[in-house]
Amino acid sequence: MKKILEYIKPLYLRMLIGFLIKLAGTVMDLAIPWILAHMIDEVVPTGDRGAIFLWGIAMAACAVIALLGNVIANRRASAVSRDATRRIRHDLYEKIEHLSARQLDEVTIPSLISRLTTDTYHVNQTLGRIQRLGVRAPILLVGGIFVTMFLDIRLSLVLLATIPFLAAGVILISGKGITLYASVQQNVDGMIRTVRDSVTGIRVIRALSKGDYECARFQKDSERLSNSQIHADTVMAATDPMMQLVLNLGLTAVVVCGAYWVNQGVTKPGSIIAFLTYFTIILNAMMSVNKMFVMLSQATASANRIAEVMNLPEERPAGASIESPIKEGVVFDDVCFSYAQPANGYTLEHISFHLKKGQVLGVIGATGSGKTTLIQLLQRFYPVDSGAIYIEGKNINAMEEEKLHSLFGVAFQSDSFFIGTIYDNIDIGRGLPEEDILRAARCAQAEPFILDTEEGYRHPVHAKAANLSGGQKQRLLIARALAGKPNILILDDSSSALDYQTDAALRNAIRREYPDITVILVAQRVSSVRNADQILVLDEGRVAGLGFHEELMETCSLYQQIAKIQTGGEE
CATH class of the missing domain: 3.40.50.300 (P-loop containing nucleotide triphosphate hydrolases)
Structure with a gap:
């Protein structure tokens, strides 16, 4: 919750004003039963109708002040929680926008969606509830006990005897809430992941007649979420009946003891009526305090998940001070990379080439050979494990992210x-x-x-x-x-749905309209890369060949094989 408290600090003054207004309204609520007891025990027996009328007006005024105070304070509480949550959600979204690709992979997109929506919602609801009840409930609780002690100390002792049992129950049960609700949110992540995959792949699912399978997946995730939610709610809900039982037993004891003492003449009937009203107020206050504990447990779990993302460090790759002696174009200098950390075998291994400004590099290879990974490293979506990548002689690690990405289309x-x-x-x-x-x-x-x-x-x-x-x-x-x-145009298999004539016209138009642009063309078809200035052939993350089309047809067996297959030759 420390991270969330940073967003509340600028709103402390507004919260304080709201608390003072809420305090005034709550005090008026406490005054009404006391006025009623005073009227029954002291004013009514005198038969003075004028005094009764004045005390009635006082009760009505207290009721109006209490109503207005609570309404105004609640509106201010909603505004404060709204503004704080808006800033939290904005900063969280901005943080997500600047996470590295590796961090996105670790946290996962569905989990980030859940944190940005449901977790911020829980924080918003708790901030509002604490402001609405965080002043009112404790004041009603403590003030109710204090006033009952002023009315009758003996009946108050009966009431106070129940407090230790109530406090022990609330603390014991609420302590488990953070763990339980954290588990619920993890299951929310899982269900969002399933829904996202199913919705984005709906056409494939229908084409393969896998609707029943996806429904079963969703049902499994839904049941897991429901079971965790039910378990958390069941545990946390145990406080309400426990509190009601203890307080009702205390209320029964007050009625029995009060009746006996009234019969003995040591307690007045008005005090008993006021006592019963205060007992109800105290019961509701305790229930409100319990609800705050429940919501606070849920919000703490959500706040921890939000802070986990907000506190992720900015990944800044090392080796940014080194410059390349080649001051033109794009240079890959013995680049190695693995998605797994620590590396357990490289996805790309010892990749080296120099692409001059205005040239076209064709990248070709089998599925999974590392073509897309190559261009992700060039855009610094992932930091290289070893080696370096240079653009115009400058290590991309030394470049500001916005400036680097502005170079690419x-x-x-x-x-x-x-x-x-x-x-x-x-x-x-x-x-x-x-x-x-x-x-x-x-x-x-x-x-x-x-x-x-x-x-x-x-x-x-x-x-x-x-x-x-x-x-x-x-x-x-x-x-x-x-x-x-852009300075560098990256086409990652982006012409696979084009016919050969349109593909050829596209490549000619780029050369004609953008003569100075450097092009990296990732393709599956030899026809798309055969006219490139250089062709990089990848095989399981390694360089199998580098050169122009005619050269590779003589020196690279893998390239020859791909070309023969695509032109109808035998393997």
């Missing part, structure tokens, strides 16, 4: 689309000049199908671009990458 085979228009999905909030958007769309061979629509560039794009074909999506992604006029 990237188009993946399957990437995100947003609800909006075609123009919006090319621009994606960058505010690019319109001529750059149109030029990129023409170069990406997207303009013909865009102009075929009635709205043109204002044609709506549905969720996940469901109203576009695979080839149309890929052309828009390439246009998005080109629109920012």
Whole structure:
């Protein structure tokens, strides 16, 4: 909770004002039963109707003040919890945006979604509840006990005898709440993961007739979440009946003892009536305190999960001060990398090449050979384990993240689309000049199908671009990458859905419209990379060949094999 308290500190003054207003309203609530007892025992026997009327007005005034105080204080409490949660959610989202790819892999996307939504919601609810009841309930509890002692010390001792039992029960049960609710949130992560996978892959699931299997997965995760929630709620709910039992036993004792003492003439009837009212107030206050303990346990578990992400260190790769003697283009200098830490075998091993500015590098290899990993390392999504990567002679580790990423235009085979228009999905909030958007769309061979629509560039794009074909999506992604006029264009198998003619036209247009751009082209087809200045052939994370097409056809057996298979030759 320490991290959350940092967000509450700037709001202390607003909270204090709300607490004082709540205090005034709560004191008025406590005064009403005392006034009633005074009227019954002292005023009514005198028969003075004027005094009765005045005391009645006093009771009504107390009731109005209590109502207004509680309403105003509750509204202020909601505003404070809203503002604090807004800042927490904003900072958490910003932190998530700057997590490294390795940290995202460790925490997982579903867990981050859960922390950003349900965990912040629990914190919001608890902050509001503590402000609404954190003053009122303790004051009603302590004040009720104090007033009852003032009314009748003997009856108060009967009441006080129940307090140790109540406190012991609440502390014992509430202590287990943090662990229980942390387990619940972990199961929430699991269910979100299953739902996310099922929704994003709904077409594949239907195509493979795996709906029943996915339903069974969801049912299993749902039952696991339900069981953990029920277990936590059952344990925490045990405090309510326990408190009611103890307090009702105390209330019975008060009635029995009070009746006996009234009969003996040592206690007045008005005191008994007031005592019963105060006993009810104390019971409700204890129930409220218990609910705060329950919510605090849940919020503490959520706050710890939020703080776990907020406290993740910024990953800054080492070796940033070293510069390359080659001051032009892109250089991979004996790069090794493994996703597993510590490394248990490298995903990429001893990768070295130099790509001059304006050249095209084709990267080809079997699935799992490390092609996508190569471009992720170039963008510093992951830090290399050894070796170094340089752009224009500068180690990418020494570059500011925003500046580094501004050098790239990237188009993946399957990437995100947003609800909006075609123009919006090319621009994606960058505010690019319109001529750059149109030029990129023409170069990406997207303009013909865009102009075929009635709205043109204002044609709506549905969720996940469901109203576009695979080839149309890929052309828009390439246009998005080109629109920012990047220094380095990365095309990660982004033309797989294009026919050979469109693919060739795309490559020629890039050379013509963006002659100075450096292109890294990851592809499965030899026809897509054969005209590249260099072709890097990867095999299980190692360099199997590096050169131009004709050279590799003579020297690289793996490249020869791929080319023969794709052109109909025998293996």
